[in-house]
Amino acid sequence: MNTLKHSIKQVGQRCLPPSVHHQFGDYLGYIRQAPRRHSSRFQFYRDFLSYRHQRRFSLPAEDPAQPQVAAAEQFARLLHWFKPSPLETEYFYPLDDHLIFIQPPHCTSIASLSPDYTEVFHLNLEDLRPRDPQTPFARSMDITIRSVLHLIEKVAAHLERQGTARSRQVADYLRRLPSSPPASFDEALQKILFYNGLLWQNRYLHNGLGRLDLVLAPYYDADIRANRITHAEAKEMLKAFIRQLGAHTRFKSIKLIGDTGQVIMLGGRTPESDSFEHDLTFLFLEVFQELNIPDPKCILRVGAHTSDNLWLAAASCMATGCGSPLLVNEDLVIPLMQEHGYSPEDSLQAAIGACWEPYVIGKSFDQTNISPALFPLLVFTDLLRQLPNEPIPDFPSFLRRYEEQLKKSLPPSRQTVDFTPAPLLSLLFPDCHTRQKDISEEGTRYNFHGRQVVGLPNTINALLNIKQLVYDTPRFTLPELADILETNFEGREDVRQLAQRSPLQFGSTHPDVLMLTQQIMQMLTRVTEHHTINGHKARMGFASSRYVDSAESIPASLDGRKASAPVAAHIIPLSPDIDIAEALDFGGSLTYNTTWLNGNVVDFIIPPSFLADLPALAKILKHGIHRGAYEVQLNVLSHEQLLDARAHPEKYPNLIIRVWGFSAYFCDLPVAYQDEFIRRTAPSCLCP
Amino acid sequence: MSLPIVRIQRHCLHDGPGIRTTVFLQGCALACPWCSNPEAIPLTPPAFFDEQKCIAHIQADAPLCAGCPFPESGAAPRTCPLGAVHPASSPVEQDAVLQHLMKDAALYRDSNGGVTFSGGEPFLHARALRPLLEALREEGIHIAFETSGFFPPEQAPILLPFINHLLLDLKWMTTPVFNPEISLPPDVFEQNLAAFQVAAAEMTYRLVLIREFLDVPGKRESLLARLQELPPAPIELLPLHHLAESKYRQLGIPFTPLSAPTRSDQKAFCSQIKTLTDAPVRLLRL
Structure with a gap:
């Protein structure tokens, strides 16, 4: 290989x-x-x-004088190559996965944004087309709009020639698309798919869909009232829509198959209502439950206002094991967003980006997972190496030394990132037109970027062990532990086991664990206080992805983890003795300040037997959120099932795993991730 | 005052109405061979020894374990630096128990649930439990007790005024096997049943279904006859499970390999019982 x-x-x-x-x-x-x-x-x-x-590659211009214009020309070239094919599904989707848009070098790709499709519905491309395109932004808009109009004409003519009733109807929808809002639920779905497909074709990543129950409600209501569609027909349309979005998972994925970031937001407050719960909210959940596919995914905004019916619908959907919906506690997240700098009105339009990161639909250019991530576990390596010369008398002193070392290990406090120009996205974000700026140049009002923190739960367990083994009931000195780590626990498996089996583990509500976790969160807040990305305060969170491959360079750690072994992601209990009640309590006991805005998901695996009583599961989730959990996601898995799936993948083609912020088929996952889930579901789950 | 707590389990769905927290207490007058909490039977907590956690099992270097007699001696060690040995229960102060139980107060209210005391036999700790029950009642928490009915009859009046629901485990699969540490009068079950009947608590009968006993000729008929003699109340049938097998191993107690009837046989027996009573009869699947 x-x-x-x-x-x-x-x-x-x-x-x-x-x-x-x-x-x-x-x-x-x-x-x-x-x-x-x-x-x-x-x-x-x-x-x-x-x-x-x-494949056909659309390459970027070499050293373009006007990057935005070059990006628009590159996009136009791609659409020029686009060959319409006969309509075989309900909707037209402008994505040909043989056409590859190559991003310009030295720029960071844009990901995890969502246009506000309510606004997109009312875009008039002719009106937006600049009359006298002089500036680079205006020229890029002109090129982009012309290429979209050209594509529409090309596809509509093709569909008319196809001659079926549906293809003619879709052709009609497409012809109306540039200048008219949709006239029906069906047309609204087609319009969303059209723009969404173009975003993917242009190789923007993790394209969100926004609050689709809210966006589609007026069209659904009007059609139902006028008896143009029935509830059942609407459901079939939604199924076709979801299937269409999920038809290119492989092309859309970033690191692993399934990691597409296709988020459909549901529920939540609006400026007009304390709780938006519409027929469509329930219909979407039913469709996710029935299709039971990992991509796209849905996220439900919940809070004190959420009705018991919606809790039950959410629990029933989660119980299928499809990984949807992720629950977001908007009573906690929205005030934090406001404190961070989002306006009260805009924060009501909160969505979740790639995995767990809140941003504002249609108004945010928040790139929430910019490298480099923070690796607090790496700090131990440097700190312990310095010890023989300088004994540290007590644990508070050790924490102070840890903080100093952590500060030194951080990336520069002012980080600058160049993003790929994105004329198509800029076309769909009204702020960019108002400011006459590309979205990559802060054309939108919010630009709060963020980073991940990798291995924080392991860090906290390592610190708990140092407190216990070196200071509270001294059994080792720090230099001794340093030597043991240096040799990757060689000849000291007993210490590794001891470290793993400490009764004080991350995720436990023991006061010592909670206190240390809060201390470390405050410490990270302090040391990153002045950190900015492109001039804006950086944010982070407990949620981190890629807990397998990003851990490959992390040496052995005092939580009992061997060198290169996976780290824990999110708020995952690290002991089999911690049940879902305690995990939810733990997540709800932490104090999240604006630095920790980036997502703090309680991630729990429940056995299939838990699902016999869905109303009870709904209430457990509801009270977990009421008690302050920030976000919650569930896997429904059993150890035996995973072992069997590993041995006989042909028996489990549809077994879905919530991997980090996305779901995927178990059989699609690399072996290292499969092993990690098998380990996590084991009755006496311990670190590898 | 402290209580000998084996464990406190939250989010229980089969220990009475709604979502409940179940408190398992140490000590039982019976020693049923199919017990799913064998560690809770002795009055003094036994020690679990999890051989899987023993470094000898992992076969690795372990300076910390130098001097440990296991596995050479064959006997389970009394202590283990790596946590392979731990007592089945430990005393917990009432205040701490109450605080733990109140964590889910809102969830109890929302689901019509509450707190269930089980074990072991919770009535054995009547005097120690009473202040806790008073406090729970003050908070308006629904209280259930899972009992075998085998405990000193003088304990019942201490607790019954606080109990909202009784889950009476009918140990009728065999003649009762007693824990020799506790002596009881011969008609203890009848006496306690009479006390339960005059109490205000709702009652549910529970019966574990074990194939080996049910298949004994005449057993089903005698069970049905005895059930008919009871005052009417809902009945829950619990097919035997083997979730406790590893606990027997870790306690060094022989595990009796009994089994549950087939699903169709369970349903058939459930239907037979339904013909005898108007009260609800439910077959649980744990």
Whole structure:
């Protein structure tokens, strides 16, 4: 396989100019890491060859004078190549996964945004087209709008020629699309899919859909009132819509298959109502429950106002194990957003970005997972190395030394990131037109970027162990522990076991655990207080993804974790003795300030037997949120089932896992992630 | 005053109405061979020894375990630096128990649930429990007791005024197997049943279904006859499960390999009982 990887890399280098081959390499890297379902070597080679012979790459201009204009021209070129095919599904979706948009080098891709489709519905492309495009922004808009209009004409003509009733109807929808709001629920769905497909075609990542129950409600209500559709017909339309979004999961995924960030927000407050719970809110949940597919995903905004009926609908959907919905406590998140700098009115339009990160639909350019992430576990390595010369007398002193070292290990406090110009996204964000600026140049009003913190639960367990083993009931000195870590617990498995089995574990509501966790959260708040990304206060959270591959470079740690082993992600209890009640209590006991805005999800695995009483599950989740949990996501898995799925993948083609902020088929996951879930569900789950 | 707490389990769905927190207490007058909480039977807490957690099982270097007699001696060690040995229960102060139980007060109210005391036999701790029950009643918490009916009859009046619901486990699969640490009068069950009947608490009967006993000729008929003699109340049938098998191993107690009837047999027996009573009969699946 190494030879194969090498040859793939070489092909990438030969096929593409040096400035872009690394993106191509990323793309191939993704194929390597995420073999398709039930993959065989034959399929792997077939995929690889298809990249060489069937794909067409739209390359960025070399050193463009006007990057926005170059980006618009690149997009226009891609749409020019777009060949309409006959309509085989209910809706037209402008995404050809053989056309690959290559991002310009040295720029960071844009991800995890959502246009406000209520506003998009009323966009008039002709009106927005600049009369005299002089500025780079105006020129980029002109090129983008012309290319979209050209595509619409091309596709509509093709669909008319196809001649079926549905293709003619969709052609009619497309012709109305540039200048008229939808006239029906069906047309509204088509319009969303049209723009969403274009965003993916242009290689923006993690494209959110926004609050679709709220956005679609007027069209649904009007059609139902006028007897143009029935509830059942609307449901079928939604199913076709969801299937369409989920039809290109592989193309849309970033790191692992399923990591698409296609978020549909449901429920929550509006300026007019304390709780938006519409027929469509329930209908979406029913559709997710019935389709039971991992992509797209839905997220439900909940709070004190949420009705018991909606809690039950949410629990019933979660019980299918599809990973949806993630629950977001808007009573906690929205006030924090306001404190962070979002206006009260805008914060009501909160959505979740890639995984758990709140932002404002249609008004945020919040890039919430910008590298580099923070790795508080790495601090121990440097700190413990310095110890033989300087004994540390007590645990508070140790914490102070840890904080000093943490401060030194952080990336520069002022981080600047260049983002890829994004004319198509700018077209869909009204702020960009008002400011006449591309979204990548802060065309929108909110630009609060953030970072992940990797391995925080392990850090807290390591500190708890140092407190216990070195200071409270001294059994080791710090230099002794440093040596044990240095040798990756070689010859000291007893210490590793001791560290793993401490009764004080992250996720427990023991006062010592809660106090230390709060202390570390405050410490991270202090040391990053002046950290900015592009001039705006950086945010972070307990939620971190990629807990397997990002841990490969982390040495052994005093939570009993061996070098390179996966770290814990999110608020996941690290002991089998911590049940869902305690995990929810723990998540609800932490104090989240604005630094911790980026997502703090309680992630729990419940066994299938838990699902016999869905009303009870609904109430447990409801009270967990009422008691202050920030976000909650569930997996429904059993250890035996996962072991069997690993041995006989053909028996479990539809077994879904909530991996981090996304769900995927178990059989699609790399072996390291499969192993991690098998370990987590084990009756006496311990760190590897 | 402290209570010998085996464990406190939140979010229980089968220990009375609604969502409940169940408190398992140490000590029982019976020693049923199918007991799912064998660690709660002796009055003095036994120790669990989890061999899987023993470094000898992992076969690794362990300077911390130098001097441990296991596995050479064959006997379970009394202590373990790595936590492979731990007592089945420990005394917990009433205030701490109350604080723990009140965590889910809102959830109890919302689900018509509450707190259930089980064990072991919770009535064995009547005097120690009474202040806790008073406090729970003051907070308006629904209180249930899961009991076998085998405990000194003088204990019943101490607690019954505070109990809203009684889950009476009918130990009728065999003749009762007694814990020799506790002596009881011969008609203890009848005496306690009479006390339960005059109490204001609602009653549910529970019967564990074990194939080996049910298949004994005449057993079903005698069970049905005895059930008919009871005052009418809902009946819950609990097929035997083997969730406690590892606990027997860790306690060093022989595990009796009994089994549940087939699902169809469970349903058939459930239907037979339904013909005898107007009260609800429910077959639980744990």
